[in-house]
Amino acid sequence: MASVRRVRRVIRKFDPWTVLKVSIVFYAVMSVAFVLGLVILWAVVNNAGIPQAIEDFGKKITLLEADAELFADGERYLRVAVFLGVVWTVLMTGLTTLAAVMYNLISDIVGGIEIVVLEETLNAPQATQAGVRIPRSWQTTQPPASALTSDQVDLPTEEVAFEEGAAASRFGVRSSP
Numbered sequence: 001m002a003s004v005r006r007v008r009r010v011i012r013k014f015d016p017w018t019v020l021k022v023s024i025v026f027y028a029v030m031s032v033a034f035v036l037g038l039v040i041l042w043a044v045v046n047n048a049g050i051p052q053a054i055e056d057f058g059k060k061i062t063l064l065e066a067d068a069e070l071f072a073d074g075e076r077y078l079r080v081a082v083f084l085g086v087v088w089t090v091l092m093t094g095l096t097t098l099a100a101v102m103y104n105l106i107s108d109i110v111g112g113i114e115i116v117v118l119e120e121t122l123n124a125p126q127a128t129q130a131g132v133r134i135p136r137s138w139q140t141t142q143p144p145a146s147a148l149t150s151d152q153v154d155l156p157t158e159e160v161a162f163e164e165g166a167a168a169s170r171f172g173v174r175s176s177p
Contacts, residue, residue, distance in 0.1 A: 007119045012112040019100040024093045031085030038081045042074060 045051065059065075107113075 002120050002122050004118050004120050007117050008114055009117055010112045010114050012107050013104050014100040016097055016100050016104070020093065020097045023096040024089070027089040027092045027096075031089045034088075035078075035081050035085050039078065042077065046074065
């Protein structure tokens with residue numbers, strides 16, 4: 001059984017250094033994908049003979065001179081694509097980091113962006129139910145609290161009040177005789 005509750009959170013700040021690191025990796029990967037896509041597209045188009053057909057058509061309608069070659073140097077186009085990918089990566093990384101700084105300044109005034117998230121907690125099945133067995137990963141044994149140091153004690157995140165009767169038996173607490 002899992003219980004779900006709605007929790008409101010407010011995004012107040014973005015660390016510009018973290019935004020810079022994430023955005024440079026993201027845009028570098030995107031520009032590499034762009035350049036590889038162009039290389040694959042150029043190979044397909046070149047093998048299909050489309051650049052030669054465009055040159056021949058331009059020569060027939062006298063837009064190009066007879067000795068002109070538009071697509072002779074494919075390596076030059078690759079260099080231009082790599083250069084544009086690097087410029088795009090640097091430019092977009094800078095703009096994304098600037099946007100994070102601007103968001104931090106604006107969130108100081110308006111309070112940030114509020115989002116609602118669902119927090120799910122897993123309730124382990126009871127061992128006393130018929131046909132239900134507790135998995136070994138849930139059957140952990142802990143040393144007595146007196147043997148633990150203060151930094152090893154697992155503190156609960158919420159306070160739970162135990163009542164005698166139904167709630168005590170639900171959590172497996174036995175009342176003293």
